[in-house]
Every structure is written in C-alpha cells, then in structure tokens.
Amino acid sequence: MDRVVCKGYKWSGVYAGIKGRRKKDLGLIFSENPASVAAVFTKNLVKAAPVVLTARRVVNGLCHAVVVNSGNANCCTGEAGMRDAERMTRIVADALGVDEAFVLVASTGVIGVPLPVEVIERAVPNLVKKLSYGSLQDFAKSIMTTDRFAKVATVHEKMPGGEEFTICAVAKGAGMIRPDMATMLCFVCTDLKADAEFLSKALAVAVDKSFNAITVDGDTSTNDTVIIMANGAGKARISGDDEKKCFCRALDRTLMDLARLMVKDGEGATKLIDVRVRGACSAPDARLVADAVANSSLVKTAFFGEDANWGRIMAAIGRSGANIMPESTDIFFDEVQVVSNGLGCGLPAEEKAGLVLKRNEITLLIDLKTGGAGEARVLTCDLSTEYVKINSDYRS
C-alpha cells in the first residue's frame, strides 16, 4: 500500500497556514539512517536565513531530515529570521527524535516578511505523523509557489556489478531562475552508499550541466538550494571509478530532467527553447552568446508571438560580448535554416520557420563558424503576457 519510492526515505507535505489559501506549504524528508549529505547554494550576496543555516550544518556531512516551507522566504528578516530558522529545525528534530544538527531547512516565497514560526510549530506533529514511504507527491506539492505542476524525477539504475540504486529528486522553481548557480529548491535522495566528499563533487558537476544552464527571467534568487542525500539503504556503493561514472551519469540525467521541467514551467511559458551555440572561439564565448540570446526579452517575446524574427537573435549575438563575425553566422530553428552567413535565407525559409515556431519545443541552433570549437547550451522559455501578470500580482 505504502509504495517505497527510494529505500529508507519517508516524505510528507501538509497545509500549515503560511500561504493563507488552503494549499500545502510545509514539507519534510526523513531518512531513517543518517545520510551522507552535500549541497550547493545561491551565489546571491543577499542570502536567506535557511541558506546560511543549512550551509553551516551541511559541513557535518550527515543529515537525517530536511524541512521546507513555501509561502515565505525567511530572507531579509535579520537575527529574528535566523532564530526562526533554527527553531524550525529544532521543533522538527524534537518531533523526530534526532539531533538538531542533522536537520536542514529551506524556504521559498516572499522576501522580507517574518516567518510565522508558531504556525509551523503547530503543524509539525501532523507533518511528522503523515510521513510515509510513498508520499513523495505530497512533499513535492508542499514546496511549490508559482509552479503549475510538481516536479519529480526518479531514476533506477544498476551498477556495473548489478547492484541497483535509485535517485529520486524533487524540485520547485518557475521564476527567478538564471544560469549562475541557481535553481530554486531541489532535493535529491539516493539509497546509494557514498561519502559526502564524493557527493559534493558529483553534485557540483551535475548542477553545472543542468540548473546552471537554464534561464527563465535572468534573476537569481536569495534562497536557491540543492541538497543531495545518500543513505546507503540500498545495496549499491561506490567502490571504484566505474561506479562513480555510473552514478554521475544517472545524477546528471535526473537533474537535467528536472531542469527541463523547470523551464517548461517557467512563469507564463508557452514554449521551451533549447539554445545551442557551436563554432565559437571558446566555450566561454559560446556561453556568452547563449546567455545573451536566452535572456533577451525581445527574442523571448518573438518566440511567444511565433515570429521568425531572427534579426533580434543577430542583435543579441552582436551585443553578447563574444568575439563573433556577423558575416559567418548561421541560425536554424529546428531543421529550418533562417540565416546563412549573416544573411536571411528568404521568405520561403521564414514561412517554414513560422511553422516550426508553432511547436512547443524548439531547438535554436547558432553556428558562429569562427573556426573555433566552443560550444554551449542553455534552456530558456518564451516571455508571455502571462509572465507579467503573474509577477505583477505575486504578492497581492
């Protein structure tokens, strides 16, 4: 009845009353064994209290539980905010009967409003009572803010020796996303046995390929947190390089799946655009071009309008700061070439491109043909009237 999603992990998600409209707003992950843990955090200098507290505790290398609330970021809340974050973990630690030092915390929501910690305190007994192996969706829902759907990715894999392991990851995030560290919140659980040092390295690489290569609106949050836990409840363990590679591949895939879901759920997004740049002088140059295009409001609104307005793409390439030659640039929308050596391919090509733009997922390939081999890839979404509506109404 209570299906196990990932061995040794229980989940729950309840309505505590932080959001003030009967939606789940408090979630808990509990690992029956103390799990090895690693994390990456926002690079924003304005850091929320839970980010500071969790960063401090994660160096222990062990974690029993993660408590998460939505509806309030507990950011710009001063010393009181730090006390509230600590208190939140203490209440949970007491209820679970574990050491407070092994409880991590994350928050997401409005900045600058005191955390209603009493409301959380009242909800914790129910939160703990509802813990079960199969309640992953409840947890996933409890951490949502403007997300339209819960984001979960689960991968079952076998090590070269045949031992199975599971990676189960949950994320939230629909706005305030840009490629610079930075997804919103993501919690990765695996039943692998691995040490914190290995987890830390594997996570940094996987985050770089996934969450650091997506953008919704070019904004970086104050609360971005990715936590990975490995509790060793399964049979797989890291015994050599082959196992490391096998796990890292699975982790990369899991986080890429989530990153893709995040962009698809970009606030107001109607299309997912996979920006690929090749032929740049260097990889950093390729990334400059990919970022400039993926973050251009003019490019993003043109995609929303399904308008093959490649001139805006050329303009974004030109101002990216990368060393490019306009007269050698090619641009493709999926299989249709619209720019050849910096010049438009004409009306028939644009008409074909117009049909491509009606698709929900489009690959925008930019070949700079500089003679270099620099490549980059960034996922982005279109910019719709809905984005503006969501973000002008968010607090009211």
Next chain:
Amino acid sequence: MDRVVCKGYKWSGVYAGIKGRRKKDLGLIFSENPASVAAVFTKNLVKAAPVVLTARRVVNGLCHAVVVNSGNANCCTGEAGMRDAERMTRIVADALGVDEAFVLVASTGVIGVPLPVEVIERAVPNLVKKLSYGSLQDFAKSIMTTDRFAKVATVHEKMPGGEEFTICAVAKGAGMIRPDMATMLCFVCTDLKADAEFLSKALAVAVDKSFNAITVDGDTSTNDTVIIMANGAGKARISGDDEKKCFCRALDRTLMDLARLMVKDGEGATKLIDVRVRGACSAPDARLVADAVANSSLVKTAFFGEDANWGRIMAAIGRSGANIMPESTDIFFDEVQVVSNGLGCGLPAEEKAGLVLKRNEITLLIDLKTGGAGEARVLTCDLSTEYVKINSDYRS
C-alpha cells in the same frame, strides 16, 4: 509663416511606402552651410549598413544632410545593403546638389529585410521639395517606429558674452534600449560655430550621462546612432572654456530631456523609475547595482503591479556583482523608506509606499552605506503586459 526652429536648418518628413501603412517613413535634415559633425554609434558587433557608412563618412568632419528611414533597419543585408545605403545618400545628394560624402544616413526598423531603395528613390523629390525651416515635427514623426509620441527637445541659451545659440534635438526609440552606448536614433542640430573635435568630445560626455544611463529592456540595437551638427549660422562660437562649459551644460540638458522622454515612451511603460544608488564602494559598483535593479524583470513587473515588493530589489542588489553588505542597505520609494539596514520597515511603511507607487514617476533610492562614495543613476520603466504584446506582434 515658416518659423525657424534652428538657424540654417531645414527639415522634412514624408510617406515613401516603406512601412506599408500610410505613416511617414522618410526624413531629411538639411543644413544650408556644411556643418561640423560628430557622432557615436552602437557597440553591437552586428552593425547595420547605414551605421558602417555614416561612421566612415563622419570622419570628414563635415555634413550637409542626414537622410533617415524608418520601417527597415537595413541590417544583416550584406553587400547589397551597403550598396543600398550608399545609393540612398547619392539620390539625396543629387537632389540637394551637394557632395555625397557630406550626406549621412540612418535607418531603423525590422532587421534582415532588403531596403526597398526604389521606393525611397521615388519619394526623394517630394522629400526635398517639402524641406522647410519649421517642419521639425514632420521629421520627428518620420523616424518613429513603436514610439507613441515624437521626441523633440529645443534649448535656447546665451553665451557668457550674450550671443544666443539654439540646440534642437530629435530622437526615436522605445525598445531595444540599454545602458551601453546606445539610444536608438538621435539627431542634434545647433547654430553654434564649433569644430568637429570639440563636438565629438562634448557629445561623448553628454551621451554617457543621458542615453547611456537609461534602459527599457536591456537590449542594444544594431542601428543606434547619435549625430551632432554645428553649422555656425548663429552668432555664438566657442572662443574659450566658458563657452565650452556653457554649451556642454545646454547639450547635457537637451539629451537628458530626450533620454527621459525615451524611457517614458518605453514600450508599454506606465511608469518612469529613476534608480539612484549611493554609498557604494566605487562608482562602477554603484552602476552594477543600478543596472541590475533597472534591468530586473521581476523588479519591473512589481512596479507595474504597484507592489512595494522590496525583496526583489534586495535580490537584484545581491546578485549585481557589486561588493555590498545586505545588513547595511537602505531603500526608499520617493520620500518613504521601506528598507532600513537590510530589514523591512514594516506594514505601515509599505502601505505608504503603495501610495507612492501609484505615481507616474518614482525615485528609487538605494543607499548601500558601505562607507564608500560611489554613486550612479539609471532611468528605467516598468514592464507591462503591453510590452509583451507590442514585441510579440512587432513584425506581423
């Protein structure tokens, strides 16, 4: 009857048929004397043909006429585009009976569509016929694209010795504006007598204070051009430092007036926001903060929603790259302080701020209190649903 706007200058603006909806799309400025000339251009590596041609000719230091079209950027049009730009100036030079080398050209509109130069050729006789001292508004209208109103600023000043001079400037630009060189198009005419070298220096300083300190959508165009002409038709001349200062002050004011009009006319803008940063470690740091805040989609949509969501401002400050301390940051909306030492000032302050946000023009003051004296100022506007509508429909 034909009122002189600026001595020795004639203007005209007609409908040639480039836009295909009976709006003026071809304009001409003619200086009876060959005028001293200087210019600044976009830093975008993708440069339109008229930008390349005008940059090449402006080094002559003399200019008789500037021909401008809207509705087509003549950009990403290859060698044919360059031939078209040259032909456009030749037709005008012939019709005016002046040397082609003294005719400059600028274009604005869609990128990547061949310039319909025959349409322009047919319209030039009428364009020249309609030249008159008073037709400034016709010219101003002919260079508009998504602008909602024509942008003209005229200043009459006296030199310390009593000689009068006039500066008359016309601009267009509503989107694709960001602080990095770069307004759209701006043409400055004065009846002062001055050499090209002085004009060049004065223009660079004035542009930096005005057009380089505004942002609408963080995009930089391929066609941005600011041209200044001084024909000496008046009595004032530059004879010493006092005259230089007097003229530069007047030029700064003229371009600042236009920059302000441009932001007010930002695509879909409902509010003008004057972002001022002080107390930064350095002036570049202050500018990083001002730019991050002024270009943040989340901050701009909050202003559109009249929501005193200062948390988004703190988040933008934190990711700006500047050396800041969140716990010493103050934020004011006009006279109302909403953040003190990184913490919100509470609900009464936010309610007052909510009233301030109903205003059409708001000063957003960020005092970083780092102990440094770095200051910066950037004008921006809010981001509305209308911006997205305008830019998703632009070509269709």
